[in-house]
Amino acid sequence: MLVVDDNRALQQLAAYVLKSAGLRVVTAGHGLEALEVLAAEPETRLVITDLEMPHLDGFGLLHRIREQSGPPTLIVTARGRPEDVQEAARLGAAGVVKKPFSRGQLLAAAGPFLPDLPLAPGADSA
Numbered sequence: 001m002l003v004v005d006d007n008r009a010l011q012q013l014a015a016y017v018l019k020s021a022g023l024r025v026v027t028a029g030h031g032l033e034a035l036e037v038l039a040a041e042p043e044t045r046l047v048i049t050d051l052e053m054p055h056l057d058g059f060g061l062l063h064r065i066r067e068q069s070g071p072p073t074l075i076v077t078a079r080g081r082p083e084d085v086q087e088a089a090r091l092g093a094a095g096v097v098k099k100p101f102s103r104g105q106l107l108a109a110a111g112p113f114l115p116d117l118p119l120a121p122g123a124d125s126a
Contacts, residue, residue, distance in 0.1 A: 002038065031061035075095070076099060
């Protein structure tokens with residue numbers, strides 16, 4: 001699984017939550033770096049990305065992933081405007097998680113794409 005965010009603290013928080021659920025996580029700081037990771041690791045099962053990033057933003061990353069028939073992509077963003085959510089969906093986002101997120105929200109959003117994700121009791125807590 002790939003977590004993409006230019007905010008290192010939020011990137012590491014998302015990675016920690018996912019790793020604590022037993023997932024292998026790779027991180028990237030922007031969309032161009034994420035595309036390099038996807039090229040090197042084609043078995044990536046899910047991408048979780050921010051929208052606002054330098055070099056290639058989340059919308060651009062979504063577009064490129066869709067062009068390449070890449071893995072499902074979830075958006076994790078502080079942007080809650082309906083037009084942002086609609087644009088993300090139009091570009092193929094599998095879902096949107098609003099920042100700040102809880103452990104349970106992130107795992108619940110990732111769960112449908114990772115059928116072997118062990119959702120432990122209490123996963124809905126922060």
